[in-house]
Amino acid sequence: MDQGFFTRVYEAVKQVPPGRVTSYGAVAAAVGAPGASRMVGWAMNKAFSYPGFVPAHRVVNRNGMLTGKHAFPNADTMQELLESEGVDVADDVVVNFNKVFWDDFNVFPE
DNA sequence: GCCCTGACGGGAT
DNA sequence: TATCCCGCCAGGG
Numbered sequence: 001m002d003q004g005f006f007t008r009v010y011e012a013v014k015q016v017p018p019g020r021v022t023s024y025g026a027v028a029a030a031v032g033a034p035g036a037s038r039m040v041g042w043a044m045n046k047a048f049s050y051p052g053f054v055p056a057h058r059v060v061n062r063n064g065m066l067t068g069k070h071a072f073p074n075a076d077t078m079q080e081l082l083e084s085e086g087v088d089v090a091d092d093v094v095v096n097f098n099k100v101f102w103d104d105f106n107v108f109p110e
Numbered sequence: 111g112c113c114c115t116g117a118c119g120g121g122a123t
Numbered sequence: 124t125a126t127c128c129c130g131c132c133a134g135g136g
Contacts, residue, residue, distance in 0.1 A: 005133075024118055028131085034119095035131045041117030042133070061118060068117030078117095 005033070006043040010050050012105055016058045019086040020102035021094055023062045030105035037061075045071050057081040064097030 008031040016022050024037035033039065040059070045068070047054035057078040061067045069078035069092060079089045088095035 025120090028118085033132075036133090037118035037131075038116060039118090039132050042115095044117055046134095056117085059117075062120095066117085071117060 005031070005039060006046060006050070008032075009040050009043040010047060010052075010054050013044070013047070013054055013056065013059055014052070015105055016055055016102055018055075018058075019100065021058045021060055021064070021082070021087060021097065021100050022102050022105075024059060025062055026103040026105070027059060030103075041068060044068055058085075058087075060094055060097075064094035064101075066092045066094070 009027060012027050012030045013022075024040040025034070027040045028034055028037045031040075044054070044056040044059055047056045048071075056068065056071070057066075059068070066078050066082075066089065069075050072078045079092065082089050082094065087100050094100060
């Protein structure tokens with residue numbers, strides 16, 4: 001049941017628990033599209049149009065940098081949300097990214 | 111229906 | 124180790 005590539009990405013991102021962050025590549029691989037990290041970011045941009053809450057702010061690039069903060073109402077919203085969940089962010093970059101990194105996705109059976 | 115862009119990632123230099 | 128270039132897939136003009 002192909003609900004759409006984006007939907008699959010949203011479901012994966014929604015699996016990320018608060019206080020934890022993941023990378024686009026990890027999500028892409030989780031949905032069965034390793035390398036399509038760009039698609040993940042593109043989907044996140046549309047995440048606000050998706051019903052339900054998609055923690056797009058918990059998805060950063062592999063450097064831990066908040067590259068998508070511009071997609072939020074305010075450029076600081078993404079950072080504020082992360083800090084609010086216990087994720088330390090400094091200069092648009094997740095501190096201790098290696099510690100808060102989360103990739104225990106529930107792999108989809110296809 | 112073609113071309114370009116886009117919240118990235120990895121390999122090569 | 125840092126920087127550059129190419130490739131992923133889908134959407135929009």
